[in-house]
Amino acid sequence: MLRSVLTVGGWTMASRVLGFARDMLIAARLGAGPVADAFFVALKLPNLFRRLFGEGAFNAAFIPAFAGSLVKESREAAQDLAERMGALLGIWLGLLTVLGLIFMPQLLVVLAPGFQADPAKFELAVELTRITMGYLPLICLTALVSGVLNGLDRFAAAAAAPVFFNLLLMAALVGLTPYVATPGHALAWGVLASGVVQLAMVWVAARQAGMMLNLLRPPALTPPVRNVLRRMGPGLLGAGVTQINLAVDVIIASLLPSGAVSFLYYADRVAQLPLGVVGAALGTAMLPLLSRQLRAGHTLAAHRSMNRGTELALLLTLPSAVGLAAAADPIVAALFQRGAFGAEAAAASAAALVAYAFGLPAFVLVKVFAPGFFARGDTSAPVKIGVTAVALNLALNLLFMNWLAHVGIALATACAAWVNAGLLAFVLARRGHFVAxxxxxxxxxxxxxxxxxxxxxxxxxxxxxxxxxxxxxxxxxxxxxxxxxxxxxxxxxxxxxxxxxxxxxxxxxxxxx
Incomplete structure (x- = not known):
């Protein structure tokens, strides 16, 4: 497990470092004004799907099924499952993208209702989100191929692909801005280009691993495909609670004065360094590991994996959380305070970072505990717990925003994450699947x-x-x-x-x- 965590974590660290360089450039060029707010909302929708599929529901259902086909049937059966799922995903995501392009104004009324008070800002957000919608099918198909690579114990290419997201966004902001209406448009086109590059990269890696995937194969609802779809439905909420809560944050933040969306974005970006490196790496490595151990009947080995995963998560995230909270002001100022991003914006983002840091260990523990359910084919328990966490987050958002503004939104998300992690651990322990x-x-x-x-x-x-x-x-x-x-x-x-x-x-x- 450590080897896989280090592989994923190393590439994710490289991506996060480049991500900081990207965000420093965005902060210097856009600051925390209306263009920045519009772009971050435009990025939120495809990113929500990326995190749900890349780190959540799809892989939670697909990887155990793919690994089971490899172990119990054959490589050909596993490849057939991947290609059938790819065909279904392509059709569904293509339809979803077309509907999004047509009904984008109505969709943004839901995602960013506060933007309607500023018609120019709302129209800009609609334009940018229409451009970034093309990223949605590309990155979700990238998640499918990445799941194949993870099921084959090939983690490097899938973990390295997001590096190109950051590189292309920086290149677009610097090179494309003079030729488009706003820097936000340049960034949106960079997002779309990065989706093409990432999909091509993992597809080539799968081909080199002996999985020559035909993503244009006609779809068919075979029994393995139906099994994945059945498990995937409730898992969309169970595995993606953190991302749904962050989407709720943006909806509520849009109702606050201009800049609130940007403050939360920059604070979340800093918190995402340990969350992405440790949380994504642990979640990515543990699901196929637990699936193989449980399919082979090695329950004691699975129990040890859960304990070591919990230990590794807290070993790395507790000091990260404490350090980020203790040094939030100097860290945010060092990263972003330059150009259009002034001291006031830095202080506002740092305050939100302290609140996010409080929930950081819980965010990562969710990545450790959720595979304990998914590897056993149970998506119903996480979804019930997820509904509770989402409802709590919404209630706390409405309660805290009146007297803590955007900081209250971040604090509500952190509290909901602790409830989510605590309930997952409690249910696992009650079933005898996790005991320290x-x-x-x-x-x-x-x-x-x-x-x-x-x-x-x-x-x-x-x-x-x-x-x-x-x-x-x-x-x-x-x-x-x-x-x-x-x-x-x-x-x-x-x-x-x-x-x-x-x-x-x-x-x-x-x-x-």
Missing amino acids: DRRARRVLPRIVAASVVMGAVVVGIAALLPGTETSGGRVLQAVLLIVAGAAAYVGAGVALRAFNLREVLGMLRRRRA
């Missing part, structure tokens, strides 16, 4: 203690740092806090025996070998 073993009971409290020590060190150093007005000075201060926090966490973790540094280094050496 001796190692987890010994290590987890020590990880918490090491994270608290690190947070105290970061807060203390941040209080001693002088104010700076230069971009370079802000970057140096943020780097100092990150390095000091990492050193404090490693030192405290080793002293408290939260982890064995020699064991971790040994696993990394084996991974390189």
